[in-house]
Amino acid sequence: xxxxxxxxxxxxxxxxxxxxxxxxxxxxxxxxxxxxxxxxxxxxxxxxxxxxxxxxxxxxxxxxxxxxxxxxxxxxxxxxxxxxxxxxxxxxxxxxxxxxxxxxxxxxxxxxxxxxxxxxxxxxxxxxxxxxxxxxxxxxxxxxxxxxxxxxxxxxxxxxxxxxxxxxxxxxxxxxxxxxxxxxxxxxxxxxxxxxxxxxxxxxxxxxxxxxxxxxxxxxxxxxxxxxxxxxxxxxxxxxxxxxxxxxxxxxxxxxxxxxxxxxxxxxxxxxxxxxxxxxxxxxxxxxxxxxxxxxxxxxxxxxxxxxxxxxxxxxxxxxxxxxxxxxxxxxxxxxxxxxxxxxxxxxxxxxxxxxxxxxxxxxxxxxxxxxxxxxxxxxxxxxxxxxxxxxxxxxxxxxxxxxxxxxxxxxxxxxxxxxxxxxxxxxxxxxxxxxxxxxxxxxxxxxxxxxxxxxxxxxxxxxxxxxxxxxxxxxxxxxxxxxxxxxxxxxxxxxxxxxxxxxxxxxxxxxxxxxxxxxxxxxxxxxxxxxxxxxxxxxxxxxxxxxxxxxxxxxxxxxxxxxxxxxxxxxxxxxxxxxxxxxxxxxxxxxxxxxxxxxxxxxxxxxxxxxxxxxxxxxxxxxxxxx
Amino acid sequence: xxxxxxxxxxxxxxxxxxxxxxxxxxxxxxxxxxxxxxxxxxxxxxxxxxxxxxxxxxxxxxxxxxxxxxxxxxxxxxxxxxxxxxxxxxxxxxxxxxxxxxxxxxxxxxxxxxxxxxxxxxxxxxxxxxxxxxxxxxxxxxxxxxxxxxxxxxxxxxxxxxxxxxxxxxxxxxxxxxxxxxxxxxxxxxxxxxxxxxxxxxxxxxxxxxxxxxxxxxxxxxxxxxxxxxxxxxxxxxxxxxxxxxxxxxxxxxxxxxxxxxxxxxxxxxxxxxxxxxxxxxxxxxxxxxxxxxxxxxxxxxxxxxxxxxxxxxxxxxxxxxxxxxxxxxxxxxxxxxxxxxxxxxxxxxxxxxxxxxxxxxxxx
Ligand SMILES: Cc1ncc(C[n+]2csc(CCOP(=O)(O)OP(=O)(O)O)c2C)c(N)n1
Ligand code: SF4
Ligand SMILES: [Mg+2]
Numbered sequence: 006x007x008x009x010x011x012x013x014x015x016x017x018x019x020x021x022x023x024x025x026x027x028x029x030x031x032x033x034x035x036x037x038x039x040x041x042x043x044x045x046x047x048x049x050x051x052x053x054x055x056x057x058x059x060x061x062x063x064x065x066x067x068x069x070x071x072x073x074x075x076x077x078x079x080x081x082x083x084x085x086x087x088x089x090x091x092x093x094x095x096x097x098x099x100x101x102x103x104x105x106x107x108x109x110x111x112x113x114x115x116x117x118x119x120x121x122x123x124x125x126x127x128x129x130x131x132x133x134x135x136x137x138x139x140x141x142x143x144x145x146x147x148x149x150x151x152x153x154x155x156x157x158x159x160x161x162x163x164x165x166x167x168x169x170x171x172x173x174x175x176x177x178x179x180x181x182x183x184x185x186x187x188x189x190x191x192x193x194x195x196x197x198x199x200x201x202x203x204x205x206x207x208x209x210x211x212x213x214x215x216x217x218x219x220x221x222x223x224x225x226x227x228x229x230x231x232x233x234x235x236x237x238x239x240x241x242x243x244x245x246x247x248x249x250x251x252x253x254x255x256x257x258x259x260x261x262x263x264x265x266x267x268x269x270x271x272x273x274x275x276x277x278x279x280x281x282x283x284x285x286x287x288x289x290x291x292x293x294x295x296x297x298x299x300x301x302x303x304x305x306x307x308x309x310x311x312x313x314x315x316x317x318x319x320x321x322x323x324x325x326x327x328x329x330x331x332x333x334x335x336x337x338x339x340x341x342x343x344x345x346x347x348x349x350x351x352x353x354x355x356x357x358x359x360x361x362x363x364x365x366x367x368x369x370x371x372x373x374x375x376x377x378x379x380x381x382x383x384x385x386x387x388x389x390x391x392x393x394x395x396x397x398x399x400x401x402x403x404x405x406x407x408x409x410x411x412x413x414x415x416x417x418x419x420x421x422x423x424x425x426x427x428x429x430x431x432x433x434x435x436x437x438x439x440x441x442x443x444x445x446x447x448x449x450x451x452x453x454x455x456x457x458x459x460x461x462x463x464x465x466x467x468x469x470x471x472x473x474x475x476x477x478x479x480x481x482x483x484x485x486x487x488x489x490x491x492x493x494x495x496x497x498x499x500x501x502x503x504x505x506x507x508x509x510x511x512x513x514x515x516x517x518x519x520x521x522x523x524x525x526x527x528x529x530x531x532x533x534x535x536x537x538x539x540x541x542x543x544x545x546x547x548x549x550x551x552x553x554x555x556x557x558x559x560x561x562x563x564x565x566x567x568x569x570x571x572x573x574x575x576x577x578x579x580x581x582x583x584x585x586x587x588x589x590x591x592x593x594x595x596x597x598x599x600x601x602x603x604x605x606x607x608x609x610x611x612x613x614x615x616x617x618x619x620x621x622x623x624x625x626x627x628x629x630x631x632x633x
Numbered sequence: 634x635x636x637x638x639x640x641x642x643x644x645x646x647x648x649x650x651x652x653x654x655x656x657x658x659x660x661x662x663x664x665x666x667x668x669x670x671x672x673x674x675x676x677x678x679x680x681x682x683x684x685x686x687x688x689x690x691x692x693x694x695x696x697x698x699x700x701x702x703x704x705x706x707x708x709x710x711x712x713x714x715x716x717x718x719x720x721x722x723x724x725x726x727x728x729x730x731x732x733x734x735x736x737x738x739x740x741x742x743x744x745x746x747x748x749x750x751x752x753x754x755x756x757x758x759x760x761x762x763x764x765x766x767x768x769x770x771x772x773x774x775x776x777x778x779x780x781x782x783x784x785x786x787x788x789x790x791x792x793x794x795x796x797x798x799x800x801x802x803x804x805x806x807x808x809x810x811x812x813x814x815x816x817x818x819x820x821x822x823x824x825x826x827x828x829x830x831x832x833x834x835x836x837x838x839x840x841x842x843x844x845x846x847x848x849x850x851x852x853x854x855x856x857x858x859x860x861x862x863x864x865x866x867x868x869x870x871x872x873x874x875x876x877x878x879x880x881x882x883x884x885x886x887x888x889x890x891x892x893x894x895x896x897x898x899x900x901x902x903x904x905x906x907x908x909x910x911x912x913x914x915x916x917x918x919x920x921x922x923x924x925x926x927x928x929x930x931x932x933x934x935x936x937x938x939x940x941x942x943x944x945x946x947x948x949x950x951x952x953x954x955x956x957x958x959x960x961x962x963x964x965x966x967x968x969x970x971x972x973x974x975x976x977x978x979x980x981x982x983x984x985x986x987x988x989x990x991x992x993x994x995x996x997x998x
Binding site: 430432 | 665667694695696697698699701704711712714715716717718719720721722725727728729730731732733735736737739740757758761960961963964967968970971972976977978979981982983984986987988989990991992
């Protein structure tokens with residue numbers, strides 16, 4: 006990829022900038038996700054750090070041109086390590102009036118707006134309630150607005166192909182991509198090659214899209230409308246080889262890797278649900294790596310089959326979102342009683358009920374923690390970013406296999422669809438997850454019997470004796486079992502002991518100590534979060550520190566069991582602030598467990614926190630202005 | 634990814650991939666040390682005895698047999714067999730058996746379930762396991778009542794049945810389990826009476842040998858909450874006029890003297906007639922292997938579920954690719970392709986579009 010060819014005419018100013026946030030917004034049918042994705046790949050290939058936030062409606066194709074049909078993709082790229090997809094765009098590309106109306110309020114005054122004027126017809130304006138054409142009145146005055154007739158220009162560029170007007174116009178998203186690629190000095194080869202591969206079976210479509218892409222590029226180059234182009238240098242990330250990755254892809258890779266590292270066949274039992282389905286789609290491609298995927302009749306069957314596979318000695322995995330977890334709860338309880346390994350991937354979305362299927366939220370924490378009958382403890386791990394899903398999956402499988410237990414991994418919509426650079430790990434450095442099956446009778450009384458619930462003294466895990474092993478035939482089930490022997494037991498003392506043993510086993514899981522980031526070393530406010538809010542919280546901390554104040558940040562990856570130093574950490578700060586995309590679930594746990602007066606800051610809007618807003622909260626905390 | 638040619642179908646027996654043993658086994662070998670705790674006189678005892686004495690006949694390694702059950706009196710069954718077993722949760726046994734069957738072709742996987750377990754809470758899983766033709770054998774203990782929860786009506790209870798939860802009689806229309814299974818595309822459907830060891834064993838034998846999902850409905854007496862519900866099929870003068878045992882390839886005749894036969898009705902279905910009235914040639918011949926399930930379906934509902942005419946034996950036994958063979962076939966084919974291509978984890982993680990960040994210049998020599 007060339008980086009130095011893309012310079013405008015000599016008269017044109019090239020401005021160096023450290024970071025840019027671009028938002029592509031259009032109709033669901035306009036291909037905004039693809040456009041954003043492609044620009045992301047260009048930024049990644051160029052070596053920028055980046056973070057993305059796709060935002061799309063739950064309807065596959067809401068009526069064209071309407072507000073509910075608007076789909077957008079925000080991309081933040083920079084020459085240094087960034088933490089979030091950005092609060093507000095610097096550049097907004099609006100493909101129609103609906104996209105303009107839905108997104109303009111996020112564009113700061115002075116921001117750049119590029120509009121596809123062709124869609125601003127009377128009818129389309131009326132559809133979204135514009136009484137006058139914003140391109141003609143003064144409502145867009147605060148912005149640097151560029152009027153571009155993208156559809157017309159694309160049609161013109163595609164004329165030689167003989168394509169119908171309608172088909173030609175479809176490529177206008179590539180026109181937009183070309184224009185932006187030019188403006189940010191991105192090469193063209195990567196996208197052209199991508200389009201050739203994507204439309205390998207329809208070369209005429211590939212050519213049409215490439216023509217549109219080049220037309221956009223040339224439009225920037227040859228017209229005088231754009232006086233400035235921008236350069237964002239590559240980021241100085243840690244040394245390594247990088248690729249761009251979304252959370253769901255990293256999750257799927259983590260599962261494949263866990264199968265390889267444990268030398269176990271992987272069995273995914275699942276039922277499609279947004280935003281978790283991509284994990285199924287991806288894993289279904291990796292049969293050649295020992296992964297079997299089973300699309301069941303419902304979530305209950307998905308997890309049941311996964312548990313059955315685990316009973317048989319496979320690595321059982323199930324993937325879902327909150328409504329699916331609700332259906333799986335009884336089987337998770339069974340897995341707790343059976344003490345078999347099982348990985349439960351919950352990609353959280355807005356709730357309750359069907360809620361906001363395509364939006365993000367982190368409100369399943371207490372469901373994962375307590376959403377079962379009886380005392381049924383389950384370890385919980387939450388990745389903090391898209392790439393982190395890979396490591397989190399491996400760690401979850403480590404816990405599942407070592408402690409013979411179901412394990413929850415809580416991702417969310419923002420992580421699942423968002424992307425960032427990932428330092429590709431060397432497989433030789435991945436953890437060894439091999440485990441052993443029981444092969445011999447183990448009764449301590451020398452009877453030669455097999456006791457399926459005789460525990461390992463260190464881990465309290467029980468032996469995993471899989472069918473096909475002679476001499477270890479045994480029956481297990483959801484009924485309470487006698488400690489050790491594992492036969493049905495209704496004995497009150499035994500039940501009390503077993504409840505405590507199961508709890509102790511989970512509490513005894515080894516998890517790393519919590520580390521605190523306090524560069525000034527004198528902070529008396531600690532902000533602690535979990536999951537996908539890592540980025541915005543971290544970005545907020547940077548802002549607060551840049552303003553000369555001290556704030557400490559810690560992020561909980563292990564939510565059950567929690568790190569053993571957590572209580573000490575919490576107690577060593579004057580004020581603890583807990584931002585969450587729920588109504589205070591972690592803060593409730595921290596208050597209950599550690600008796601700390603944690604301040605809960607919550608927002609449940611279906612979108613990630615903004616760094617600006619959290620910086621305000623933290624500033625108030627540092628100044629002692631938070632309500633008690 | 635393109636579809637892979639799997640070389641299907643290659644129908645084998647249900648147990649073809651399960652290791653066998655030369656050791657002679659006895660019913661005692663299949664008896665676990667758990668004390669059996671059903672009520673005295675419960676039909677489950679008879680089924681257990683039949684299964685225990687039948688299993689040695691398969692000559693399989695005992696450790697390669699797994700019984701999975703749901704919840705109910707009948708679902709305690711696995712505890713009493715010295716094989717691998719799982720007593721799971723209400724209605725979900727077919728799902729667990731599915732995961733086992735797909736990942737472990739070397740196991741003989743059995744599901745034990747009740748009429749409530751299989752047809753109420755677990756109805757969805759049952760029909761899908763049958764439709765997919767999972768290589769599992771399902772024993773459905775039908776006592777037409779909820780036993781374990783002490784006597785509520787079930788999805789097979791007769792309309793009008795007075796139970797604890799229906800003091801004025803049930804207004805709920807029952808399922809016919811055999812009709813349901815046939816409608817769910819089952820490839821093997823059989824029915825037997827708990828006390829008929831010979832008939833039950835024969836159905837079990839063929840069910841186990843069938844590659845694919847086998848559903849065996851077992852009429853089972855619950856003397857506590859539905860006493861004598863199948864007595865008309867066990868004793869008294871009428872038994873021979875009610876019970877219609879199927880023999881594959883034979884005309885369907887019954888009665889003390891074989892004086893009745895099953896014939897086509899004017900409406901296109903089946904009905905019972907005196908052979909003296911219709912002639913021998915009118916009697917239909919049973920063909921379990923017939924692709925078209927229509928005749929088997931008609932047989933399953935010769936009369937209402939009042940047991941006026943009750944057909945037993947094997948209704949249907951046809952070959953169709955199983956889900957588990959197909960799923961394994963894809964994994965095997967994909968694994969071979971992957972090996973030929975030299976796919977590996979590192980290559981997967983690296984993907985196609987990567988970029989390198991070199992060491993800080995200061996650190997360079
Ligand atoms: C989720 C759930 N709901 C309800 C029950 C209570 N329950 C246990 S067994 C059963 C019905 C059993 O009837 P059936 O399947 O016919 O078995 P039987 O006892 O008659 O052999 C019910 C309702 C349960 N164990 N779990
Ligand atoms: S309640 Fe009925 S089905 Fe249950 S064990 Fe007793 S007799 Fe058998
Ligand atoms: Mg019953």
